Amino acid sequence: MPRPTWANLDADRRERVLHAAMAEFGRHGYSGGSLNVIARDAGVAKGSLFQYFDDKFDFFAHVAEFTSLRVYAAMEASLEPPEHGSVVDHFGKLVELWIDYMAGHPLERAVTAATTMELDPEVRQAVREPVHRLYAKGVRPLLDAAVARGEFRADADFDALLSLLVLVLPHLALAPFEPGLDAALELYGTEGATRAARGRRLVEMLLAGVLAG
Amino acid sequence: MPRPTWANLDADRRERVLHAAMAEFGRHGYSGGSLNVIARDAGVAKGSLFQYFDDKFDFFAHVAEFTSLRVYAAMEASLEPPEHGSVVDHFGKLVELWIDYMAGHPLERAVTAATTMELDPEVRQAVREPVHRLYAKGVRPLLDAAVARGEFRADADFDALLSLLVLVLPHLALAPFEPGLDAALELYGTEGATRAARGRRLVEMLLAGVLAG
DNA sequence: CGTCGATATGACCAGGTGGTCATAATGGCA
DNA sequence: TGCCATTATGACCACCTGGTCATATCGACG
Numbered sequence A, B: 001m002p003r004p005t006w007a008n009l010d011a012d013r014r015e016r017v018l019h020a021a022m023a024e025f026g027r028h029g030y031s032g033g034s035l036n037v038i039a040r041d042a043g044v045a046k047g048s049l050f051q052y053f054d055d056k057f058d059f060f061a062h063v064a065e066f067t068s069l070r071v072y073a074a075m076e077a078s079l080e081p082p083e084h085g086s087v088v089d090h091f092g093k094l095v096e097l098w099i100d101y102m103a104g105h106p107l108e109r110a111v112t113a114a115t116t117m118e119l120d121p122e123v124r125q126a127v128r129e130p131v132h133r134l135y136a137k138g139v140r141p142l143l144d145a146a147v148a149r150g151e152f153r154a155d156a157d158f159d160a161l162l163s164l165l166v167l168v169l170p171h172l173a174l175a176p177f178e179p180g181l182d183a184a185l186e187l188y189g190t191e192g193a194t195r196a197a198r199g200r201r202l203v204e205m206l207l208a209g210v211l212a213g
Numbered sequence C: 001c002g003t004c005g006a007t008a009t010g011a012c013c014a015g016g017t018g019g020t021c022a023t024a025a026t027g028g029c030a
Numbered sequence D: 001t002g003c004c005a006t007t008a009t010g011a012c013c014a015c016c017t018g019g020t021c022a023t024a025t026c027g028a029c030g
Helices: A004-008 A011-032 A035-042 A046-052 A056-077 A087-104 A106-116 A121-148 A158-177 A195-207 B004-008 B011-032 B035-042 B046-052 B056-077 B087-104 B106-116 B121-148 B158-177 B195-207
Strands: none
Touching: A004 A046, A011 A035, A011 A046, A011 A056, A011 A106, A011 A121, A011 B011, A035 A046, A056 A087, A056 A106, A056 A121, A087 A106, A087 A121, A087 A158, A087 A195, A106 A121, A106 A158, A121 A158, A158 A195, A158 B158, A158 B195, A195 B158, A195 B195, B004 B046, B011 B035, B011 B056, B011 B106, B011 B121, B035 B046, B056 B087, B056 B106, B056 B121, B087 B106, B087 B121, B087 B158, B087 B195, B106 B121, B106 B158, B121 B158, B158 B195
């Protein structure tokens, strides 16, 4: 947890530190990210960072959680409630929003990538857990509404579906903006199909297994 | 590329270096892996590593490619040709084999995780490209046979499917053996369903979107 | 034996790491 | 003004990093 000093902090200063940290951790991940670089880029003494956070891990964890909350808030705001439309519509829209958001927010995208790709089990668990909670919170209602509407097969495996979605979603956003990152996937080809259309097609494919009729 | 010295090397010594490198890179990834640790664990002077490889990157790339070749060989050997059975059978069997192999080969599993999770675009691209080639080579025939048998819809998007499979497959293997790694996914619950059955169900879900009828 | 190319070695290097701490600056209140 | 808690600072620490290189060892051949 960040120290009280972090909350009391002048907003400009906090913003500068956060910005520098997102850029650095986003580029090099947790273990590769340098506190020296962050301090320099933020225009702050390195010692100050340790006034705000216990240690590097605490710092990274906060940056990760802050980022996921910001992303979630943006998604939630522009997502219509699941009263009308089909699940495919909802998830298609969700993926479209996600991709567009990441396209317009490279910093958030990079941090999302860094946490998604984190290898160290302890770091990963600590950093991904709040993200997964948010995903589940945002996605579950869409599924519930679809169930109420009878859109799903009786024997649909929701846990498996939710797992799969949570697994695939971040990668859907990451692949298209990181040329070297899974370029071999060619998830988003250049043959004119828009990102949205491709995203939609993938969603249809992912959901086909649980749809009724 | 490894230097000629590496090929001329005494087999025992090469095996020791490879083993230590797989363990270290598997645990800490490329940037986190320490050459000092590898040299110590292999019982070899650090300077020797630079007689075998140009630099750390060359070393890691070789370890990654060696590992993916070994995994591919094992899978290929125990996979029956796609003459009989359905695509779902084939992919179910494939995932089952994959998971069982990884369960019995923690070293290969760890290196696979490390390359799958690599963040740095340059490193990632160099290291993943041969892996993707192998995946495509192994998976494509199964799809082609299924197409010949008319198992797929006419409008099935194979590129999207292949991308999705290549994206998901490594994670399917990684999640269940890394307690902290996506524990929140609970991809493999403890309610008695075997790993194989769960894998099969996921495959069915993944393929439902492209199957005919 | 001696010679010579190939290989092994580890002290050594410059530079970077996360983290500490004594000191200084700050800002609100009396 | 003087006081005091809060915050900012960067020199400093021990340690680790990837990489080098002069030297030693090895092994085959004559």
